[in-house]
Amino acid sequence: MEILSSVLHGFQIVLDPANLFYCFLGCLVGTLVGVLPGLGAPAAIALLLPGTFRMNPVSATIMLAGIYYGSMYGGSTTSILVNIPGETASVVTCLDGYQMARKGRAGPALGMAAFGSFIAGTLGIFILVFLSPPLARLAIRFGPPEYFSLMILGLTILTFLTKGPMIKGLIVACFGLILGSIGTDAISGSYRFTFNQLIFYDGIGLVPVTMGLFGISEVLLQIEEGVKRDIFETRVKGLLPTLKDWMDCKWAIIRGTIIGFFLGILPGGGAVVASFTSYALEKKFSKHPEKFGTGVIEGVAGPESANNAGSTGAFIPLLTLGLPSNVATAVLLGALMIYGLQPGPLLIKNHPDVFWGVISSMYVGNVMLLILNLPLIGIWVKFLKIPYAILFPFILLFSLIGVYSLNNSVAEIIIMVGCGILGYLMKKFDYEGAPLILAMVLGPMMENALRQSLMISRGSFLIFFGRPISLVLFGTAIILLLLPLLGKFRRKVAIAES
Amino acid sequence: MRRLDLRSSLFWMVVSAITIFLSSKLPFGGFASPGAGFLPLLVGALMFLLSVSLLMQQLFKEEEKRRALWAKGGTVRVILILASLIFYGLFLEKLGFILMTFLLMGFLLLAIGKIRKPVVLLLSLVSSLGCYGVFQLWLNVQLPKGIFGF
Numbered sequence: 001m002e003i004l005s006s007v008l009h010g011f012q013i014v015l016d017p018a019n020l021f022y023c024f025l026g027c028l029v030g031t032l033v034g035v036l037p038g039l040g041a042p043a044a045i046a047l048l049l050p051g052t053f054r055m056n057p058v059s060a061t062i063m064l065a066g067i068y069y070g071s072m073y074g075g076s077t078t079s080i081l082v083n084i085p086g087e088t089a090s091v092v093t094c095l096d097g098y099q100m101a102r103k104g105r106a107g108p109a110l111g112m113a114a115f116g117s118f119i120a121g122t123l124g125i126f127i128l129v130f131l132s133p134p135l136a137r138l139a140i141r142f143g144p145p146e147y148f149s150l151m152i153l154g155l156t157i158l159t160f161l162t163k164g165p166m167i168k169g170l171i172v173a174c175f176g177l178i179l180g181s182i183g184t185d186a187i188s189g190s191y192r193f194t195f196n197q198l199i200f201y202d203g204i205g206l207v208p209v210t211m212g213l214f215g216i217s218e219v220l221l222q223i224e225e226g227v228k229r230d231i232f233e234t235r236v237k238g239l240l241p242t243l244k245d246w247m248d249c250k251w252a253i254i255r256g257t258i259i260g261f262f263l264g265i266l267p268g269g270g271a272v273v274a275s276f277t278s279y280a281l282e283k284k285f286s287k288h289p290e291k292f293g294t295g296v297i298e299g300v301a302g303p304e305s306a307n308n309a310g311s312t313g314a315f316i317p318l319l320t321l322g323l324p325s326n327v328a329t330a331v332l333l334g335a336l337m338i339y340g341l342q343p344g345p346l347l348i349k350n351h352p353d354v355f356w357g358v359i360s361s362m363y364v365g366n367v368m369l370l371i372l373n374l375p376l377i378g379i380w381v382k383f384l385k386i387p388y389a390i391l392f393p394f395i396l397l398f399s400l401i402g403v404y405s406l407n408n409s410v411a412e413i414i415i416m417v418g419c420g421i422l423g424y425l426m427k428k429f430d431y432e433g434a435p436l437i438l439a440m441v442l443g444p445m446m447e448n449a450l451r452q453s454l455m456i457s458r459g460s461f462l463i464f465f466g467r468p469i470s471l472v473l474f475g476t477a478i479i480l481l482l483l484p485l486l487g488k489f490r491r492k493v494a495i496a497e498s
Numbered sequence: 499m500r501r502l503d504l505r506s507s508l509f510w511m512v513v514s515a516i517t518i519f520l521s522s523k524l525p526f527g528g529f530a531s532p533g534a535g536f537l538p539l540l541v542g543a544l545m546f547l548l549s550v551s552l553l554m555q556q557l558f559k560e561e562e563k564r565r566a567l568w569a570k571g572g573t574v575r576v577i578l579i580l581a582s583l584i585f586y587g588l589f590l591e592k593l594g595f596i597l598m599t600f601l602l603m604g605f606l607l608l609a610i611g612k613i614r615k616p617v618v619l620l621l622s623l624v625s626s627l628g629c630y631g632v633f634q635l636w637l638n639v640q641l642p643k644g645i646f647g648f
Contacts, residue, residue: 050639051633051637051639054637054638165552165555167548167551167552167555168506168552170548171510171545171548171549171552174514174541174542174544174545174548175510175513175545177537177541178513178517178538178541178542178545181537181538181541185534187534188525188533188534190524190525190534192524192534192535192538193520193538216583219579220576220579220580223572223575223576223579223610224568224569224572224573224575224576225569225572226569226572387611389607389610389611389612389613390607390611390613390621392606392610392611393602393603393606393607393610393611393621393625394625396579396583396602396606397599397602397603397625397629400583400586400587400602401629401633401639401641404590404641405633405639405640405641408640408642410587410588410590410591413583413586413587413590414584414587417580417583417584417587420580420583421580424576428502428567429502429503429505429506430502431506446537447537450532450537451532451536451537454529454530454531454532455530455531455532458530459528459529459530460529461529
């Protein structure tokens with residue numbers, strides 16, 4: 001009953017005309033960002049963040065959350081029609097979605113992607129509503145050692161899942177921790193790595209770094225390669241899937257929702273892993289796995305459901321533990337802190353308007369997204385036809401305005417350009433930016449937790465292994481770190497034996 | 499890939515060495531009461547070890563097929579964009595938002611985008627005045643006015 005009244009209270013908040021407008025705006029921008037390749041949800045949230053400073057925190061959070069889950073909807077459109085994923089979480093949708101479009105079934109593919117996303121998003125919110133309060137109660141028992149272990153696990157999972165060797169992800173995460181330590185030390189108050197520059201006293205801003213690593217670098221790469229997009233010239237008609245399509249997809253949607261949600265909760269997991277896992281699972285469960293990749297509708301429904309449920313699941317660690325599980329939620333965490341809110345176990349108690357308002361807005365947002373994504377599909381396709389030569393100067397301009405307006409400082413612009421160069425080179429040398437951003441956000445929290453834990457234990461690192469929750473979390477992180485070494489050892493033994 | 503990983507590992511080694519050097523000047527404290535330099539020093543050392551490990555892995559690896567790192571002709575475009583962004587940052591407060599935005603958009607659309615001049619003129623005007631209207635007049639974001647007062 002308590003949950004029901006809280007949800008109703010949340011609906012009262014979101015049905016306020018101003019909040020409805022911001023929810024709609026967030027979903028609209030999110031869909032647009034998802035549709036346009038090269039500008040993901042983290043960069044878009046960072047870009048719009050300065051414009052929200054004068055807004056009510058509840059409305060602002062509702063809008064920024066809308067951008068995040070809205071981008072998951074939009075991402076499928078480009079995957080299906082252009083074979084270019086608008087979002088990383090929609091990469092796998094290209095495999096069967098684009099093939100369906102080539103066979104003249106773009107409509108049902110887009111329709112199933114939207115319906116699957118809607119069902120998964122809505123079911124995900126149900127689980128979120130019932131799981132968040134008990135998790136928040138459990139999180140109150142978390143002390144500094146548990147928090148430190150959880151953050152170590154989050155970073156380890158993210159580096160474990162990055163493409164290429166894990167060692168590269170770990171190096172980048174270390175660099176993120178170093179960037180996060182720039183500024184005033186929270187415990188002693190002394191300055192670190194500031195070089196007597198005022199701009200560094202409060203640390204390096206998350207927004208210029210995110211915009212540089214994800215926005216500017218992507219523009220540079222696309223301009224360098226001279227991207228030419230071929231829109232598959234087909235009339236998108238018959239968006240409603242047939243009864244057979246529904247029968248083929250029902251289990252794919254349910255499986256995608258469950259996998260997506262629980263992978264989304266995992267720190268370092270999120271929508272990307274969820275979509276790939278769902279695709280692999282659907283292929284395994286299918287009676288005709290050999291047809292995957294040739295335009296099978298389950299190959300669209302499963303991953304699209306999973307990435308939406310994953311984006312919903314990612315709100316659990318953010319709202320109940322105050323820990324981001326991916327880059328977009330890391331930027332959202334930064335936004336909540338700027339609004340003076342402290343995400344974590346006490347958010348439900350201290351700021352119920354924000355907590356229940358955001359959760360209820362996700363129900364409303366999912367309905368809005370379904371409306372935006374089905375009848376308006378033609379408009380989104382038109383956006384895809386804007387030449388990149390016209391689009392990229394606008395992406396750069398909005399990035400510049402967004403970053404400058406944070407603190408009215410040109411130094412932030414220079415930091416953004418610097419991070420753009422770094423991100424561009426990192427992509428060239430096959431390094432991923434996600435561990436850097438997550439480590440940069442978690443860095444200060446991790447450091448405080450580590451130092452407090454060591455003070456409690458009088459310098460003994462055994463504190464991380466002496467408490468059950470911390471032991472499990474830390475132990476899992478160590479196992480994940482050792483897995484690649486174990487794999488190498490096995491291969492060597494196998495070679496030696498053969 | 500081996501060649502690229504060798505280079506990048508050397509880069510990270512230098513970054514981590516600088517971190518260790520700078521962290522060593524901060525108070526380390528002790529394990530029971532860690533100071534401001536505690537975590538940066540540990541992380542710097544870990545990063546150095548990881549970079550050395552990456553370097554060693556690559557040294558004993560066989561050379562793979564080389565792939566071109568830079569796209570032909572594309573590098574010039576990238577440098578031009580970066581230069582224009584830095585120029586924008588350096589002169590934004592001196593020349594004002596409207597003028598600098600007009601110049602930036604004009605340059606990017608004309609030199610990089612190869613768009614026709616009338617379209618460039620129109621888009622540059624619309625974007626600079628439109629953004630000024632939305633951000634300065636509507637959202638009350640303080641954009642620099644510069645020496646010309648706009």
